[in-house]
Amino acid sequence: QITLKESGPAMVKPKQTLTLTCSFSEFPMKTSAVGVGWIRQPPGKALEWLALIYLDDEKHYNPSLKSRLSIVKDMSRHQVVLTMTDMEAVDTATYYCAHVPSGWGFVFDSWGPGILVTVSA
Amino acid sequence: SSELTQDPAVSVALGQRVTITCQGDSLRTYYPSWYQQKPGQAPKVVLYGGNNRPSGTPGRFSGSTSGDTASLTITGAQAEDEADYYCGSRDTSGTHGYVIFGGGTKLTV
Numbered sequence: 520q521i522t523l524k525e526s527g528p529a530m531v532k533p534k535q536t537l538t539l540t541c542s543f544s545e546f547p548m549k550t551s552a553v554g555v556g557w558i559r560q561p562p563g564k565a566l567e568w569l570a571l572i573y574l575d576d577e578k579h580y581n582p583s584l585k586s587r588l589s590i591v592k593d594m595s596r597h598q599v600v601l602t603m604t605d606m607e608a609v610d611t612a613t614y615y616c617a618h619v620p621s622g623w624g625f626v627f628d629s630w631g632p633g634i635l636v637t638v639s640a
Numbered sequence: 641s642s643e644l645t646q647d648p649a650v651s652v653a654l655g656q657r658v659t660i661t662c663q664g665d666s667l668r669t670y671y672p673s674w675y676q677q678k679p680g681q682a683p684k685v686v687l688y689g690g691n692n693r694p695s696g697t698p699g700r701f702s703g704s705t706s707g708d709t710a711s712l713t714i715t716g717a718q719a720e721d722e723a724d725y726y727c728g729s730r731d732t733s734g735t736h737g738y739v740i741f742g743g744g745t746k747l748t749v
Contacts, residue, residue, distance in 0.1 A: 556739070558683075566675070566683065566726050568739035579737050615682055623688055625730040625739045626673045630682035 541616030662727030
């Protein structure tokens with residue numbers, strides 16, 4: 520069973536850059552169609568997809584947030600890092616990382632527990 | 641970018657059948673996935689590729705798509721099915737793929 524866990528600051532100030540790390544267990548399959556994505560959820564609101572990176576380093580970003588996002592991976596350390604610049608109060612949310620299994624398309628089959636990030640001065 | 645629309649809330653009596661719908665243009669091209677989220681927990685995929693159940697999803701969950709509308713049906717709803725349900729889909733902008741989620745449906749059993 521794949522496990523993932525998010526880590527990073529619980530609070531950032533407006534205009535700061537948020538850096539989140541997703542640490543995960545060994546993936547049973549390591550094809551180019553396997554990936555890790557980031558999804559967030561403001562308190563009481565819906566899910567919003569942020570970014571996705573495949574093991575072959577192909578990257579996809581939410582078009583409305585693309586200018587603020589960067590996603591990279593370090594498979595030797597079993598980590599994927601998401602960076603989001605220019606944080607605002609509306610970015611307050613629980614941030615999840617999740618595994619994309621091979622052959623499922625843009626579907627997330629295993630999720631981390633999430634990390635609540637609050638943007639406040 | 642495109643959107644997925646869901647009814648905010650649906651209720652069902654214990655043991656009865658309930659259908660949750662999701663509407664959006666991307667569903668004409670791509671299969672939906674469905675996620676169940678209980679309070680304080682991360683979402684969990686219950687259906688993908690239209691009507692594929694991951695291991696662990698009970699057989700009472702099924703899915704279908706017609707035109708721009710996807711449906712998640714629970715036949716014989718149980719108390720533990722009470723949760724928020726989100727549909728998800730791939731969409732594309734030019735050659736760039738991305739993921740969209742619906743606004744979620746709160747299911748009360």
